Amino acid sequence: MAKVWIDGETSIEVEDADGVNAVSLTVDDKEIIVSAGQTILEAVQRVNGIGNIPALCNHPAVKPYGACRICTVEVSEDGGSKFKFVAACLYPVKEGLVVKTNTEKIRTLRKGIIELMLARCPNVKRIQELADEYGVEEPRFVLGDQDCILCGLCVRACQEIIGKSAISLVNRGIYREVAAPFYAYELTEECIGCGDCAFVCPTGAIEMGDDGKPILPKVKIPYAEIEALMKKEAVTPS
Amino acid sequence: MVEQVRKLLEKRVESAAELEKLRQSILDKKDSSRTCVSVCGGTACRAAGAEAVVDAFVDEIERRELQIQVELKETGCHGFCERGPLVVIQPKKIFYQQVKPEDVPEIIAETVLGGKVVERLLYVDPSTQEKVIYEPDVPFYKKQTRTIFGANGEIDPTNIEDYIASGGYSALSKVLTGMKPQEIIDEVKKSGLRGRGGGGFPTGRKWQSCRDAEADIKYVICNADEGDPGAYQDRAILEGNPHSILEGMIIGAYAIGSHQGYIYVRNEYPLAVRHARIAIEQAMDYGLLGENILGSGFDFKVMINKGGGAFVCGESSALMASLEGKIGEPKAKYVHMSEKGLWDSPSLLNNVKTWANVPLIINKGADWFSKIGTAGSKGTMIFSLVGNINNTGLVEVPMGITLREMIFDIGGGIPNGKKFKAVQTGGPSGGCIPEQFLDTQVDFDELTKLGSMMGSGGMIVIDEDTCMVDVAKYFVEFLKGESCGKCTPCREGINRMSEILNGITHGKGKQEDLDTLEDLAGILSAGALCALGQTAANPVLSTLRYFRDEYLAHIEQKKCPAGVCRELIQYSIDPETCEGCLRCLRACPTGAITGGKREVHTLNQGLCIKCGACYDVCKFNAVIRQ
C-alpha cells in the first residue's frame, strides 16, 4: 500500500501500482506515485500543493531544455543520504527518488539565479515577481536593459509546434540572442506569423508587429563599458 | 587496378600468426647497426623549421650516397619542443637541438660517419652549464616515465610497419585470439585506469556500462578536441603515434560490441588529422581495421570528424551533438552517454591519452600498470609544462610525482632568478596551488583536495611577478568567451565574475566583491548545466583561498603587489640612484621622461602610460615601481 497525495492536504491509500508504469518517489517528505516516463517537474505540477518548483524555460507543449536553471531541485538516489542538484524539468522520475524542492540551499541558488536575471532584465514583470518571492532586492551588478532571458521557448515553439525554423538562437555566451536566419532581425518567408513565439515567451520580449510578424528582442550590446575596458586590458599570464 | 587489388590482398594480415610473421620479417629487414637519423616532425618543431632540416638530410644523404648506411626518419613530438627542431641519432641517442639545415652536412660528416659529437648542437643544462650528449641524460627527460610518449620519438607515424615492428597491434591480436570481451573489461577495471580527459572517471566502469547497455548499435569515440589553452599533449600523441589510439579503440569496440568509431579532432590540428587518416587507411589495408579484423570475424570502422574548435565541444554531450551535425551545445546527462549517447545509442567516449593506455594494459597486464602511480590514480600522466619555467614542453610522469620534482627537476625551476609563486593545473577550470603544497603528490584526488584538478594535464608555472587576481581574470575571461550561453548561471554568472575582477584590477574593487564572487561560485557549481559552468569558478576560488591578501591589497590599498595591474601602479625615478644615462628617456614611447646626459631624469606622471619600458631598461634600478 502506498499513500498518494491528491493535493497538499488530502491523500488516499492505493494498491501498489503494477511496477512497470508507475514509480513512487518522495517529494518534500511526501510520497507520491506517478506514471513513469515523466520529469520531476511534470510530476510535481500534476499533484496540487506538493513541491514548489518555479520554471521559466519550460512549457508543456515543447521539449524541455534546461536553460534557465530556476527549477533546480535536490535529489537523492540512495534514499536520502547523498543529494545532488538537478534541473527538475529534465530529470526523470525514478522509483525511490527523494526530491527536495525548497531547501535553504535551493532557495539561495534560485535567489542567485534570479538576481542574475534581474540584473540583465530589470524591467521584466515576471522576473520582478520572482525577485519579490525570493527576496532579491537591488542586484549587485551593473544593470542591463534586456527583455529576453534566452529561455529558448520561442525558438522551440516555432520548431516543434509550428514545424518552422523562422527563428533560432545564435552566438555564444553573453552575445547569445534570438535571431532570424542569417543572423538578421528581419524575418523571412519561413515565418507564417502565427504568433506562437510571442505567446510562449515568459517575459513578453516578443511583440507581434503591424505586418503580422513578430518583432524579435533586440540585444543591446551587453555591459558595453566593461567590454571596452577589457579589450584595453587583455592580459595573459606569460 | 588488378595490380592494386593484388597488392592490397598481399598486405592483408589474416590472423594473429600472420601478424607475428609480418612483424618478424620487418624486424629481419632492419639492420640494428644501421644509423638512424630521426628528426622530430611534430607541429612545434615544424614551425621551428624541421621540414627544411629533413630536406637537408635527404639531399646530403643522396649527395654522399649513404642511402644504404643511413636511415632517415621523421617522428612525432619528443616533448622538448622548446628546443626544436630536434634531431636524435640512433642507436646511441645522440641528442641535437635547435638544428638548422646548415648543420646537416656537419652532422653527417662528424657524427654519422665520423662517430664524433658536434659540440655546439648539444643541449646545455642551464643549472650546471654542462653539455649533455645523450637524449635520456637530458634532465628534462631523466625523471620522466615515458610509457606512452616514448614511442613518439622512435616511430614514423605515417608508416604502420614501424608501429608493428615496435610491437604494435599485438594487444589487439591478443584480445581477438584469446580474450573474451568481459575479460578485457575486467583487465581494464583491475588496472585502475581513470579517464585522462578531465573527470578521471574509472575507465573500466564506463566500458562495463556500455557493454551492459542493450542495443544493436553502439559507438566508440575518441575525444581529441583538446581546447585548453596551452595544452597539446593529445595532439602530440595523435600526430606521433596514431596507431596506438586506433589499437586502443578497436580493443574498446570489441569489448563493448561496437562496429563504428569516431575520432573527434579539432580542425586546427591538420597534421594530427592527416596522420590519423593515413593510419586508418593503412590499418584498413593491413586488415587491422574494417571487416573481419585479423580474420576474427570482428568488424570495426573508424571515421574522423573535424570539430569546429569551440572549447565546449570537448564536453561529452556537446561533442556528440556536434558529431550528429547539430550545434555543439551541452545537454543534461541524466541518462548516461554510455547508455544513450550518439544518436541515442550507447556510446563509449574516452580521451586520446586514455585510449593510448589500453594496448599497454592489455600487453603488459593490469598488475604492471597498477604498480605505477598512487592508490587512487594509476599509471602515468602527460602534462604540458609551461609558463615561467626553464624547460617547457610535454612531460610524462608517474602519478604521484611531487609538484616540486616536476617543476624543479624536470622543469629546471624558474628562470631569471625569480621566485616560484604558484602552479595552475587542470586547464581553464583548474586552480592555482601555492608554494606550501609543492610537495603534494600529483594525482586526481590530491589536486582536487587542493581546490584544483588534474584536468587534461595542463600545468602553468607562475612566478612572483605575476598577479594572482590577474591570473584569475585571465581564466574567467577565457571561460566567458567559451560559455555557450545556454544556461543562466554560466552565461550571466561568469560575465559578472569578469566584471567584478575587472573592477578589482582597475582599482574599483569593493570589500563586498569577495562575497559576491563566492556567491557566484556557488550558483555556478550548483546551477550550471554542464561542467564548463560548474567548474568555472575554480580559478577564482583557489586564488581567493590562497592569495586573499592580494585581492585585499587591490581592494583596500588600491595596490597590485606584483606590479601588474596598470591602474594600481606608478613609476617614478629615484634621484639618488639615477645616473642620467638616457636609457629610459630613449625607451619611453610617450616622452614622459626628461633629462640630459649625467643629469637626474624626471618622469611626468601625466604623460606616463605605465608601459614599464623605463623600468625594464634601467641598469641602475633607479626606476621604481610602486
Ligand SMILES: Cc1cc2nc3c(=O)[nH]c(=O)nc-3n(C[C@H](O)[C@H](O)[C@H](O)COP(=O)(O)O)c2cc1C
Ligand atoms: C568544457 C569541457 C571541455 C572538455 N574538453 C575535453 C577535451 O578537449 N578532451 C577530452 O578528452 N575531454 C574533454 N572534456 C571531458 C569530456 O567531457 C569527457 O569527460 C572525456 O572526454 C571522457 O573521457 P575520459 O573518461 O577518457 O576522460 C571536457 C569537458 C568539459 C566540461
Ligand code: SF4
Ligand atoms: S510567428 Fe513566425 S517566428 Fe513566431 S512561431 Fe510563428 S512562424 Fe515562428
Ligand code: SF4
Ligand atoms: S524572446 Fe522570450 S521566449 Fe524567446 S528566448 Fe527570449 S525570453 Fe525566451
Ligand code: SF4
Ligand atoms: S554551463 Fe555554460 S557551457 Fe555549459 S551549457 Fe551552461 S552556458 Fe553552456
Ligand code: SF4
Ligand atoms: S635608465 Fe635609470 S639610470 Fe638611466 S636615466 Fe633612466 S632612471 Fe636614470
Ligand code: SF4
Ligand atoms: S612606464 Fe612607459 S610611459 Fe611611463 S615613463 Fe616609463 S617608459 Fe614612459
Ligand code: FES
Ligand atoms: S525550467 Fe528547468 S531549467 Fe528552466
Ligand code: FES
Ligand atoms: S614538436 Fe618536436 S619536440 Fe615537440
